[in-house]
Structure formats: C-alpha cells, structure tokens
Amino acid sequence: MPTSLSDRACIVGIGETAYCRAPGSGKTQLGIQLEASLAALADAGLSPRQLDGVMPFPNLGSAEELAANLGIASLRFATTVHMGGAAPVASLRVAAAAVVSGLADYVLLPAGWNGYSGRRARETVAMDVSSLPGGAIARDYYMPYGLTAPPQWYALIARRHMHEFGTTPEQLGAIAIAMRKHARLNPGAVMKDKALTMDAYLASPMITAPYRLFDCCLETDGAAAVVVTTKERARDLRRRPVSILGAAAAQPYPADEITNRKDLFETGLTIAAPRAFAMAGLTPADIDFAEIYDCFTFEVLQQIEETGFCGRGEGGGFVEGGTIELGGALPVNTHGGLLSEAHVLGMSHVTEAVRQLRGDAGERQVADAETGVVTGWGDFGDGSIAILRRG
Amino acid sequence: MSETxxxxxxxxxxxxxTGEFYAWCAQGELRFQRCDDCGAWRHVPREICAECGAAAWSWVRSSGRGRVFTWTVAARAMHPGFAADAPYAPVVVEMEEGVRLVSLMVDCPPDALAIDMPVEVVFVPVSTEITLPKFRRA
Incomplete structure (x- = not known):
C-alpha cells in the first residue's frame, strides 16, 4: 500500500553550473552552489525569498551562509543528511516529508564543489577522516595499512564479487563505455569529445586493482541544485513537475566499518530499494531508465543488483550487450554520470532524471520516459533511491 | 633554505x-574482544556486544591464523605517506575466530595473492609505541 508521502511532493526546479576541469570554475565552492541554486529557482519560477527550507550537502556549506547570500529571510527548515554521495537522493525523501507535513513550503537542495581546482576528492578522506562516519575506525584500522581512499575500500568489494560471481574486467568496462557513449550526446559533459573503446579501457593504468583509470569517476568543478515543494503548489509554478513516487534511504550494517559485514554485498540500497518500490506501488520492471551513482564502475553493477533490476551476482551479464545504453532495456546514466559527465556529488543524477521526465534531454532523450530511478551511494555503502514520474 | x-x-x-588492541600487539599478541556472555568475537573494538547486548568482555588471544578474504593493489599511493610503497596491497584477512581485519603482507608480492590463501600474523614495530599486526604466508 502506498504510504502517505507517495506522489505528494514534486521536483519543480533544476539548476546546474558549467562542469569543468582546468582551469576551474573561477568561483568559490559557495559561489558555484549559489549559481546553481539561482538557476534552479529561476527554472521553477520562484524568487529566493519564497524559499523557507535548505538542505546543504554534508561538509560543503552551511544553511546559514546559503540563506544569507540568497536572501532567505524566513528559513524554517534547515537540515543535512550525512550520507556522503547518497545525501542528495536521501534529501529528496526528507524534503518531501518536510513539505507534505508543512515544516516548509519550498526546499532547496544544493550540492557542488571545486573538485578539480580545489582540494581533490582523493585527498579529502586521507587528510580529514573526521568527515567519515567511521572516521576513527578508518584512522586506527584502515589507514595505517595504506587503505586510505574510497576507491581502495570499494575495490575490496569488487574483487570479492569477481571471485564469487565471475564478474570480469570487460563487464566493468562495458559500464565505463556506456557512460562515455551517453556523455558524448551531452553538450555539458566534460568527456563529450573523448571516445572510449574496450581496448583503451583495458589498456588504461591500474589505480587500485581491480579498478583501472576508467573505472574511476572524474574530479571536476561544478554544482547542481533542485527545488522541492508539494504537488498542490507545483501546479502554480513554471515547469511541469516531476513527482516523487517513492523514496527511501538506509545504511549497511555496520555502517561505520566495511570489512566485518557478514554479507559484503548488502548495502544501504539493499534495504532501501524494496521500500521505495513498495511506496511507489511499482516494480523494477516498470522503470524506463536509471541514474545510478557511479563513483566507480563496480558500484553501478552492485546497485543494479541491489535495486532489483537483476539478481545478486547477475549484474555482470546484465551490463553487457547494450542493456544499459540508450536504446537498451534500462538506459543508465544518460548524462554520462560521475564517470564521464562530471562529479557533482549525485545531484546531477537528480537533475538528469528530471530532464528526462520533462522530455528535455535532447539527443540523449529516452523515448517516452515516464518513470525513472535515481540512486545515491555514499560513505561506506549508505544507499538512497527515489522513484520519479513525470507530472 | 627549505628542506623536504x-x-x-x-x-x-x-x-x-584501540590503545589496548595495539598494546597487545606491542607485546606480540593478537587479541580480539570476545563477549563474556554469548562468546561472540568482535573486531573492530566496540563498547558492548552487538549480538546480545552484554557489557562484559575480555581480550582473548587469537590463533593468529586466517585466510586472505580480499585485497586491492594500490598502484599509486593516495596518501603521501605511502608514496614510496606503491605498488602495495592492503589485504583483508578472515581469522579463524571469524573476525576480519585490514592488514599488509610482509612476504608476498601483490601478484601472488589469492583468495583463501592461508596466512599467519607477525608483528612489525612502526614507532616507539605502535606495533602493527601484519601477515605472512602460512
């Protein structure tokens, strides 16, 4: 039975900055988030003064500074979901609950960083473990042994998957290539002009085996933002709304330590996905496309399995043969994702899903897209999922 | 004048x-917490038993033997402290007691690692206070 939150809140505005590497955005981390926020408000046809809720991305900005710069004079809902890259999609759920319950009327969700020209993502954790939920555990039990950064943690899971299910490098490569093909249709993608072949994928240098260079997301500058309100208010706004049919977020157990999980493949999404589908009254077979948080190729494969698009261990076969490419049964990351568009912390997956459901995706439009999934993955396997439908 | x-x-x-865990290592013993009530082993250290809720536990000596559960080969360091070590391979070892820990091999090049390879603990001092438990092929 659908819960009371299903189909009652909508995404009514999206905004993005340009995505780039060298020489960088030329703005501060706050400045690019403000630019994306103003674009999202303009898209919705809202004035900043109508906003009364803000959900900053963890560790990348405060509600106070966002509100002060935007002129939000009556901020009455400000909270952050501490789930790393799972935060934007997890925040959709919280924002929906906030507007439906009356805690706020219009909630802004910004995310952005200078991930290329500022401090690189690869350095963030190594130099500041306090940004992690299990920060002291990483400091005391991972880092002294050289396990210092996200691709290294997740590579441990990828290797185990290869061992148990026979997942191959070529299957991970099929994911990288699909993302790249989609990016080449996206004028805003950093990798728009760079083709990727399987030979080039396999020849790319190892970063942390089994991850090669092209298994790893980009480091880029850029920001994105969305605005959430109720279905009723959405009717009076500028754009056709996109409804939040189902949304859930959860953490793996234990959430603060990866290696002692009884089931290494059970992540937050394993718990969240069935709840989101139940809330929406849908099954994975009803979904037209999926924007899946792609920090590394294997995480796409794992989330495809845990979302229920295929069974555990079947992800390798699923991603081959064009299934996840435009024109396939489940186009994944139609914008190119973190791997080939830009690393916008998961928020550009939300904006892309909205664009697809508005029919505004240009050359990369999924034909007749009505229902899409967007996921988030963060920290040590926190998971979030939203099921969105065109209004 | 500057110096690097x-x-x-x-x-x-x-x-x-954590200080207690590494203090045992400095004495040449790998010990994990074991619940005094239900007998469940645990690592990393926790305040109470997540299996039964009991507060009482003891540091119980491990056999020191386990098997390689998984690993990665860091082709380049992502922390400057390991720059001279790359390529190196952090391993996850599943101990006979069932707990797993992250460590490093002392006698096995990355390309010789295999899942389920039997290993045993050795102790490597890295500072005046800290000794890390590492592993060699058993």
Missing amino acids: VATPRPLPAWQGL
Missing part, C-alpha cells in the same frame, strides 16, 4: 580500546 620532510605514514591513535 617526507609525510609520515598515518598511525592509529594510542587511546581507549
């Missing part, structure tokens, strides 16, 4: 339950 100082490798904090 190499970034040190990160070390665990010498405090609390």
